[in-house]
Amino acid sequence: xxARVHFAGAAIAVTLCTAFTASAQAPDAWAGCTKTxxxxxxxxxxxCSAVIKDGAEDKKLxxxxxxxxxxxxxxxxxxxxxxxxxxxxxxxxxxxLGLMQFCAVAVLKQKDDSGLVYCDEALRVNPxxxxxxxxxxxHALRNRDYYAAIKNLNEAVRISGEIxxxxxxxxxxxxxxEQQARFLNARGTAYAVKGDSDRAxxxxxxxxxxxxxxxxxxxxxxxxxxxxxxxxxxxxxxxxLVRLDPGNASAWNxxxxxxxxxxxxxxALNDCNESLRLAPNTAVTLDSRGLVNLKQSAFAxxxxxxxxxxxxxxxxxxxxxxxxxxxxxxxxxxxxxADIAAAIAIAPRVAELFASYGIN
Numbered sequence: 001x002x003a004r005v006h007f008a009g010a011a012i013a014v015t016l017c018t019a020f021t022a023s024a025q026a027p028d029a030w031a032g033c034t035k036t037x038x039x040x041x042x043x044x045x046x047x048c049s050a051v052i053k054d055g056a057e058d059k060k061l062x063x064x065x066x067x068x069x070x071x072x073x074x075x076x077x078x079x080x081x082x083x084x085x086x087x088x089x090x091x092x093x094x095x096x097l098g099l100m101q102f103c104a105v106a107v108l109k110q111k112d113d114s115g116l117v118y119c120d121e122a123l124r125v126n127p128x129x130x131x132x133x134x135x136x137x138x139h140a141l142r143n144r145d146y147y148a149a150i151k152n153l154n155e156a157v158r159i160s161g162e163i164x165x166x167x168x169x170x171x172x173x174x175x176x177x178e179q180q181a182r183f184l185n186a187r188g189t190a191y192a193v194k195g196d197s198d199r200a201x202x203x204x205x206x207x208x209x210x211x212x213x214x215x216x217x218x219x220x221x222x223x224x225x226x227x228x229x230x231x232x233x234x235x236x237x238x239x240x241l242v243r244l245d246p247g248n249a250s251a252w253n254x255x256x257x258x259x260x261x262x263x264x265x266x267x268a269l270n271d272c273n274e275s276l277r278l279a280p281n282t283a284v285t286l287d288s289r290g291l292v293n294l295k296q297s298a299f300a301x302x303x304x305x306x307x308x309x310x311x312x313x314x315x316x317x318x319x320x321x322x323x324x325x326x327x328x329x330x331x332x333x334x335x336x337x338a339d340i341a342a343a344i345a346i347a348p349r350v351a352e353l354f355a356s357y358g359i360n
Contacts, residue, residue: 037070249279283312317347
């Protein structure tokens with residue numbers, strides 16, 4: 001079966017964590033303040049408030065504000081959380097990382113938009129924080145707001161592109177390039193969904209230039225080629241993809257289907273078998289192998305594959321139509337007519353699709 005276009009989003013994983021060093025000063029208050037804010041927010045608020053009231057060295061005071069912010073965050077008290085974060089950042093600018101983490105956790109994990117205020121605050125503190133724009137874009141993609149996603153990703157791509165060349169450390173520069181590639185892949189996703197395949201293709205290709213081993217961008221570009229019936233280019237990308245990610249059953253299936261369409265049936269059969277080895281009983285792959293067998297005139301095997309696919313997905317029009325054609329070749333006119341009629345009822349243009357494969 002023709003593989004469905006699949007794009008990976010721009011999910012950005014961030015872990016919210018805090019660290020502290022025990023102190024002999026105000027032991028009861030400090031003990032409460034240094035508890036895990038996620039599990040004991042009220043205890044943390046009480047302890048950190050006492051530490052802050054009593055005064056402390058800057059490092060300890062910054063931690064107290066930061067951990068109390070986490071506790072307020074857990075209680076969804078946005079304004080108090082931000083007030084504490086601002087104070088923690090004032091005392092120790094390094095703690096602004098925690099603000100970005102709040103932004104990420106709130107926006108990516110919670111179902112409402114209340115966490116966006118943390119992202120706004122993070123950008124107020126550091127307007128060139130590309131990661132925050134990436135988080136906002138991911139949020140927009142999840143809500144299918146592609147205009148907002150593209151707008152935020154434009155900023156993320158611009159900022160990361162400006163920063164990366166200025167970094168002297170090779171590993172850090174590569175990390176920024178890989179981050180920029182993720183932003184480009186995400187923007188390509190948004191463009192593709194909006195139907196702007198040319199811009200999507202440019203973004204996927206640039207992402208791969210920056211990070212040649214980026215399998216998500218490779219699969220996204222292959223899917224674009226496939227959707228535009230640029231089969232030779234799609235096959236090239238899928239061949240690279242299965243080399244880089246040999247456990248990707250979906251990619252093996254897509255490679256199988258494409259090679260079947262262009263008539264490279266030995267390669268197609270091998271690819272389908274590998275896909276089914278990795279993910280047995282997958283309807284779309286059984287459908288693809290059914291096409292291979294149909295084109296090889298192995299009509300009994302085609303019927304078996306299409307029947308197995310239909311047991312998993314009874315509404316799979318390509319399997320119904322392909323099985324109907326195979327039955328016709330085996331002189332089962334009644335069975336063929338029933339399958340073909342059922343397929344056309346589901347997908348009226350399925351006959352045209354098979355004709356494009358060279359099958360009538």
